[in-house]
Amino acid sequence: MAAPFAFAIPAHDRKLIPDGRFSGTMSWVMAIMLFLTLLAAAAAISLGNAANQGSDTLASEATVQLLDPDPAARAAQQKAVAELLRRTQGVEAVTVIPEAQSRKLIEPWLGEAANDADIPVPALIDVRFDSPPTVATLRQVQQSLRRVSQSVRIDSHASWMEPFVSLMQTLFLLALSVMLLLLLATAATVVLSVRGALNTHRTTIEIMHMMGSTDIQAARLFQRRVALDALFGGMVGLLAAILVLWLLGSRFSALEPGLLADAGMPLYGWLLLVVIPVGVAALAMLTARWTVLSALKKII
Amino acid sequence: MQSVAEFDNVGLRYGTGSETLTDISFTLFPGSFYFLTGPSGAGKTSLLKLLYLSLRPSRGAIRMFGHDTVTMTRDRLPGFRRRIGVVFQDFRLVPHLTAFDNIALPLRIAGITEKDLQGPVSEMLSWIGLSERAEARPAMLSGGEQQRVAIARAVIGRPEILVADEPTGNVDPEMAVRLLQLFAALNRLGTTVVVATHDIHLLQEIEGAQMMRLEKGRLSDPTGSLKHPPRPLILKN
Structure with a gap:
């Protein structure tokens, strides 16, 4: 199976580090990681939004009861x-x-x-x-x-909604932590994958090295492949995440207006979801570059 | 005259073992032709590795093209390696690249465009008699053919010094002479050539070539020329 976006890599570089020996499952692993990261990010954004909206609204509202x-x-x-x-x-x-x-x-x-x-x-x-x-x-x-x-009594909404807002804030922090852990796991996946690829292609890299290839030239072969794999994985993950979020959204909208009514995704949230795969591709590229450069430092 | 390579009391030790090379001192001059001989295990390959900057010595000083390469930072080494052509004893061809791509590799590393490298690589393939096998991978080539590709790859970039480790070990005598003629032609263009070989007959093919003999990690200088510029070479046709 040809690696995704292979056309974006010059033919001779593709020959040096053949796709089949490197990317293969990598792009699909990235797709799964990105899908989970985007779901965690969507949860964090929605919960953060709900907590903010809830606390803003509730803080200014009160109910007067006449008994x-x-x-x-x-x-x-x-x-x-x-x-x-x-x-x-x-x-x-x-x-x-x-x-x-x-x-x-x-x-x-x-x-x-x-x-x-x-x-x-x-x-x-x-x-x-x-x-x-x-x-x-x-x-x-x-x-x-x-x-x-x-017989009049006045109750601030903030007092009885505070536990809910607090729960939302805790869930927001949890979702944010899960997202960060997934990003770390993605970076670790890239490191392992690049190390594996470096081992597979050690002979090629050593030969290039002896012919005057710089570390940057060698790193470029890997980082470009990893970035494209991550970008492909990001696109697949994003599409899957959008589908799941759309399904969840339709389920939420069927609920009676209530506590979860504010847990919607704001526009900036959707934009952020589109930006995350690009950011992850950049993170993967930098991680690959760092991994290769660190490994090459060990040979003269 | 600025030397191409200058070794001064160089010693090489792998790990904590005894010295593989001891007190090696010599100077290689531009446009000279050297044969490096000696029995197996004498340290020929180790000496060549020091020459093509694959190893750093345990002690002593090495100057390549007038620069101290022992204390040189890593990022400066690639520029020097591009001035050195290497024929490895085990060829070290990239197994998944075709003969054409293996020969083109140094040019691509040097940043030559695809358009500009087509002509020289095709010409080189023709010269080594492998035009028909340009798309063959190393596994599809015989030992001799692989060696010719390895030599073509080493010389395609017109290096200032060519270092060859047993370059004629796997080819028939006729091809061995042809390959030496290629080295001699490069030498006439100013390339310093160092050939490590067991084949004593090759020494007679190039008149004026200097001989360096290694025994048990120590260098002897039978022609007495290693410290002094050799006389201009007269190459046999």
């Missing part, structure tokens, strides 16, 4: 509190949650009973501040709302 047992009083208080919030400095948006929607939230636990008028559900108001409010700000807002209703 008055009387439904009519609760509805009136909800309206008055919403009005008061809209006039409060630093509040960007106020969303009154209809009672039907509140009941829908408890439906998974209570079933049809959730719609029973005898079961009191708190009146909810979502508040978004123009900047993340401090604890003191929230306390101040709560005190001013108490003038309308003594």
Whole structure:
């Protein structure tokens, strides 16, 4: 089987280091490594994005609960509190949650009973501040709302979503570590492969050496082949990764909006995925060059 | 006259063993022809390896083309190696290259373009009588044919010094004389030639050639010319 992109190497250099003895499985190993690296990178980017978006959004949001047992009083208080919030400095948006929607939230636990008028559900108001409010700000807002209703309670989203954001950040670091380990493993694969190829072609290299070939000339024979193998592997890995990510994306989009809704891939993420195979090809090339030059230093 | 090679009290030891070469001192002058003789194991190949910069000596000084090559940094050696043509005893042809590509190798290493090397390589193949076998790999060539390819490869770059280790060992007497004539022709163009050989008859083929004799790692100088420029060569036809 001819090595991928063989046309990019001058014919006489191809003859010196025949493809069949070197690249063969190398490009497919690179494809697998790149596929896994890209999946890890995609996970890291998506989770990082989710953690950032989640923490940014959550830090500025709070929910106001009105717990008055009387439904009519609760509805009136909800309206008055919403009005008061809209006039409060630093509040960007106020969303009154209809009672039907509140009941829908408890439906998974209570079933049809959730719609029973005898079961009191708190009146909810979502508040978004123009900047993340401090604890003191929230306390101040709560005190001013108490003038309308003594049963009012205000909860910052950040407090109950913090474990989720923390989990996302941990998973992000884990995915990033996996990606870095895979890059290291890819470099190690290149070193082993080049050392093997150097052993196979030691006689050729020694003969060239005796004829005045420089170390750089010898290294070039290997580094170019490795870079092209890595580039081919990168392209195959990228296509496979895009396919898998597209399938996963379609599964995620079928989910109800919720905690994972933010775990999408931003545009810069897709661009980064395209850049990674090129970066890995460059890394592989430099690793091959370093390996050959280090080995050749041992002969005079 | 600047020497091509100058050895001064050179010693060579492999690992911790005894010295393979001891107190070797000689000077090779441009345009001279030398035969290196001696029994097997005398150190001829080791001496040639020092000459073609494949080894560094354990002691002593070596100057090639006026430069100290013992302390020279690695990155400067390739430039000197390109000025030296080598015919290895075991030919050392690249097994997966054709005869044409093996001969073209030094030119490609030197950066000669494909267009410019076609003519000289074809001409060389014709001269060694292997035009028809240009695309044959070494495994498809006889021992004598491989040796001719090895010699062609050594001389294609018009080296300033040609070092040949038993170059006629695998060819018939007629071809041996033809090869020596090629060396003599190169020598007439100014190339210094050093031929290691067992074949005492070859010594008579080139008049004026100097003889270096190695015995047990020590060099004797029967013609007394190794320290002094030899007289101009008169080559037999």
